[in-house]
Amino acid sequence: MMNAFWLTNVRLDSGFEKGPDGVDHTLTELSHLLIEDGRITRIESADQPLNTTLPMQDAHGLLALPSFVEKHNHLDKTYAGAAWKSCLPPKKLIDRLQFEEQEMPLISGTTKQRAQAMLSWLLAGGATHVRTHVNIDPFIGLKNLEGVREALESYSDKMTYEIVAFPQQGLLRTKASDLMRQAMREGATHVGGLDPAGIDNELEGSLREMMDIAVEANADVDIHLHDPGTLGFYTIKRILDLTEEAGWQDRMAISHAFALGDVSPEESTEMADRLAQNGVQIMTTVPINRPMPPVPILHEKGVRVALGYDGFYDSWSPYGTGDMLEKLNRLVERYRWVDERSLVQSLFFITGGKTTLDKEGKRAWPMVGDEASIVFAEASCSAEAVARRSRRAAVMFKGKIVLGELKNAAIGAGEHR
Numbered sequence: 001m002m003n004a005f006w007l008t009n010v011r012l013d014s015g016f017e018k019g020p021d022g023v024d025h026t027l028t029e030l031s032h033l034l035i036e037d038g039r040i041t042r043i044e045s046a047d048q049p050l051n052t053t054l055p056m057q058d059a060h061g062l063l064a065l066p067s068f069v070e071k072h073n074h075l076d077k078t079y080a081g082a083a084w085k086s087c088l089p090p091k092k093l094i095d096r097l098q099f100e101e102q103e104m105p106l107i108s109g110t111t112k113q114r115a116q117a118m119l120s121w122l123l124a125g126g127a128t129h130v131r132t133h134v135n136i137d138p139f140i141g142l143k144n145l146e147g148v149r150e151a152l153e154s155y156s157d158k159m160t161y162e163i164v165a166f167p168q169q170g171l172l173r174t175k176a177s178d179l180m181r182q183a184m185r186e187g188a189t190h191v192g193g194l195d196p197a198g199i200d201n202e203l204e205g206s207l208r209e210m211m212d213i214a215v216e217a218n219a220d221v222d223i224h225l226h227d228p229g230t231l232g233f234y235t236i237k238r239i240l241d242l243t244e245e246a247g248w249q250d251r252m253a254i255s256h257a258f259a260l261g262d263v264s265p266e267e268s269t270e271m272a273d274r275l276a277q278n279g280v281q282i283m284t285t286v287p288i289n290r291p292m293p294p295v296p297i298l299h300e301k302g303v304r305v306a307l308g309y310d311g312f313y314d315s316w317s318p319y320g321t322g323d324m325l326e327k328l329n330r331l332v333e334r335y336r337w338v339d340e341r342s343l344v345q346s347l348f349f350i351t352g353g354k355t356t357l358d359k360e361g362k363r364a365w366p367m368v369g370d371e372a373s374i375v376f377a378e379a380s381c382s383a384e385a386v387a388r389r390s391r392r393a394a395v396m397f398k399g400k401i402v403l404g405e406l407k408n409a410a411i412g413a414g415e416h417r
Helices: 093-124 143-154 177-185 203-217 229-246 265-277 295-300 324-334 340-350 382-388
Strands: 004-018 024-036 039-045 056-058 063-066 068-073 127-135 160-166 190-194 220-225 252-256 281-284 305-307 374-377 392-397 400-404
Touching: 004 063, 004 340, 024 340, 024 382, 063 382, 068 093, 068 281, 068 305, 068 324, 093 127, 093 143, 093 392, 093 400, 127 143, 127 220, 143 160, 160 177, 177 203, 190 203, 203 220, 203 229, 220 229, 229 252, 229 265, 265 295, 295 305, 305 324, 305 340, 324 340, 324 382, 340 382
Parallel strands: 004 056, 068 127, 127 160, 160 190, 190 220, 220 252, 252 281, 281 305
Antiparallel strands: 004 024, 024 039, 063 374, 374 392, 392 400
8 A cells, every 4th residue: 555645845955046245045945745655756846736635744844855874883882872981092003902802792782772872863863874884803703793783673664774794803813704704694784894904914815805705795895994105005906906806896885095195186086086987985984183085086086985973982982973964064164165066065975975956056856756765954955954064853764754853944044945
């Protein structure tokens, strides 16, 4: 039986207009959306009366944004849902790994509850998809995977997910290959990796073992690469070599990839071409204390860049809220994307590639056939929502309100029509 209703009086970006001040302004209009079985099947102007017997839900002028995608997270590590504590500042990465080696077995009994608390924060920020990395190592075994899977399944009516089997302690360093293979049989969807040179001290062997596991499991790859400078840059070259060798185009992601920001613009531009040719994604957390991948160059060259909050409120960092709009706000501020078009287009990085308007100002989302997964923001337009991190009143997932409620929009003085 079809589940159908009209979502009425929802505010949508409709174009750009040059104001008397010579600055672009985003125009919006009120629309009615027909939602059938979780998808948008008609879009009508709110100026026209609806002749329908279907139920109606009034959005009261709230702005609709495509729901957010969290592409780099660690649900198993969080202290969410537990008593507050900060963390010890690490001297180097290996020190943090040694601390985690001791801590993770002690808190593994609460993995599901902590992960659920973190998921509630992500959902409150508007995320309806999460990619989470889960530690797989001899110290924790598959306990974290089990707890995270249970947490994600309990949220399956609110969001979709991917699970990366992550050898946090080193794939070769801890001889984790058999556990990784088992994890791929027991619910992990992606094969992870970690600094093949910096942690495993065997760049070639570590990368080849990671790829072997991925090919055996017919799974995509998402590798953490913190190694900086020449070492990290060379590692990216070898990842691309192995991607081509295995035919793993469009199935590879590199998280962090700090080395892309350590080299010259000419080198990063040349590498961006090859990344784009192989469909390799770059996941960045927008760090503030070190160079990061040059997002404008990568995006211009067609490299798919996505943002993630990473771990937050855990033994690595006490900071963060899980709000992807907050993370995007950091990105636009870092690159000084202050004009309307840049702010609107920036949504690409937290929505799985969706933006409300294309560069010419034509509507790009929502379109008939799109999934009805929507964030409802108290904002006059999407540019304001990004710049001001506007409050989200409600979140819809596949046609169902899964957080908050639709009522009286507080649009503010910057309203555009």
